[in-house]
Amino acid sequence: xxxxxxxxxxxxxxxxxxxxxxxxxxxxxxxxxxxxxxxxxxxxxxxxxxxxxxxxxxxxxxxxxxxxxxxxxxxxxxxxxxxxxxxxxxxxxxxxxxxxxxxxxxxxxxxxxxxxxxxxxxxxxxxxxxxxxxxxxxxxxxxxxxxxxxxxxxxxxxxxxxxxxxxxxxxxxxxxxxxxxxxxxxxxxxxxxxxxxxxxxxxxxxxxxxxxxxxxxxxxxxxxxxxxxxxxxxxxxxxxxxxxxxxxxxxxxxxxxxxxxxxxxxxxxxxxxxxxxxxxxxxxxxxxxxxxxxxxxxxxxxxxxxxxxxxxxxxxxxxxxxxxxxxxxxxxxxxxxxxxxxxxxxxxxxxxxxxxxxxxxxxxxx
Ligand code: PHE
Numbered sequence: 001x002x003x004x005x006x007x008x009x010x011x012x013x014x015x016x017x018x019x020x021x022x023x024x025x026x027x028x029x030x031x032x033x034x035x036x037x038x039x040x041x042x043x044x045x046x047x048x049x050x051x052x053x054x055x056x057x058x059x060x061x062x063x064x065x066x067x068x069x070x071x072x073x074x075x076x077x078x079x080x081x082x083x084x085x086x087x088x089x090x091x092x093x094x095x096x097x098x099x100x101x102x103x104x105x106x107x108x109x110x111x112x113x114x115x116x117x118x119x120x121x122x123x124x125x126x127x128x129x130x131x132x133x134x135x136x137x138x139x140x141x142x143x144x145x146x147x148x149x150x151x152x153x154x155x156x157x158x159x160x161x162x163x164x165x166x167x168x169x170x171x172x173x174x175x176x177x178x179x180x181x182x183x184x185x186x187x188x189x190x191x192x193x194x195x196x197x198x199x200x201x202x203x204x205x206x207x208x209x210x211x212x213x214x215x216x217x218x219x220x221x222x223x224x225x226x227x228x229x230x231x232x233x234x235x236x237x238x239x240x241x242x243x244x245x246x247x248x249x250x251x252x253x254x255x256x257x258x259x260x261x262x263x264x265x266x267x268x269x270x271x272x273x274x275x276x277x278x279x280x281x282x283x284x285x286x287x288x289x290x291x292x293x294x295x296x297x298x299x300x301x302x303x304x305x306x307x308x309x310x311x312x313x314x315x316x317x318x319x320x321x322x323x324x325x326x327x328x329x330x331x332x333x334x335x336x337x338x339x340x341x342x343x344x345x346x347x348x349x350x351x352x353x354x355x356x357x358x359x360x361x362x363x364x365x366x
Pocket of ligand 1: 183295
């Protein structure tokens with residue numbers, strides 16, 4: 001009991017007022033009438049009865065009755081406010097306390113970033129390190145050192161974006177361009193660190209391509225390079241099969257088809273069984289049951305010569321894959337431009353539970 005009036009009957013009323021904050025809506029309505037009702041509220045009756053008391057008692061008793069009336073009024077009013085939540089959960093007045101808070105969009109990994117990270121992690125797990133190189137290259141690194149013949153069509157202005165700057169002098173110089181693949185970093189890596197070498201090289205590459213559903217003028221690649229004594233095509237296949245099993249599924253089938261690149265010999269392209277239809281043919285794999293994911297091959301001796309590696313002593317293999325394309329294949333994305341638009345309605349679909357941050361799924365602030 002918090003209020004001591006000095007009058008037992010009033011102390012009882014004070015005790016009832018103490019309990020008001022725990023009453024529910026119905027009880028509160030009843031108690032309000034019972035205490036303050038105009039006809040028969042107990043405090044109303046006490047006030048009315050003051051007239052029949054002796055003057056001395058009337059003063060002190062009356063003061064306490066008044067105090068209790070004011071107190072009861074305040075406590076009941078406070079409780080009413082607390083309970084002013086309607087059945088639908090909306091406050092009649094003031095704020096809706098049941099409305100979920102607005103979460104700020106804290107961002108998440110872009111699907112291509114996630115794919116790049118996953119791929120790099122798989123190779124890191126088997127002893128590869130990560131190397132990077134410049135996006136602006138000389139044509140020596142991008143083409144010549146990689147054994148492209150001087151008149152190769154890839155060097156044509158139609159395919160390669162050249163930089164409007166004076167050519168770089170020197171043996172490894174030449175015209176400046178935006179690298180068309182990550183393969184020049186093979187040369188840079190070997191020039192910097194002699195074998196044994198095992199690296200993966202993620203990065204952006206540029207081509208003078210139209211921006212259409214299957215082309216973009218800038219896209220990602222991941223290069224792989226392994227150079228050591230006694231490395232064979234068996235190592236290449238085993239490594240890439242391991243990759244496909246880790247990245248797609250442990251039972252994913254792969255196949256190698258002969259191909260051509262100036263900087264590998266022999267060369268191949270690797271397909272993985274379409275993970276959407278499991279080989280039976282669907283729109284994603286254009287009915288073939290297979291999806292082409294990378295080019296690869298044994299490092300051409302000419303590449304070793306340009307990189308200061310003895311081709312009599314060392315052999316190696318290389319591959320190049322396109323994470324934008326792999327992202328499209330993995331998630332069944334029909335148009336590469338969706339990966340560049342930055343449209344949250346598209347990107348949000350790739351946000352995993354762990355990236356959502358705390359709180360239930362709900363509105364983001366846009
Ligand atoms: N650089 C090649 C491309 O862009 C891919 C590749 C890399 C092929 C390494 C073989 C070896 O198409």
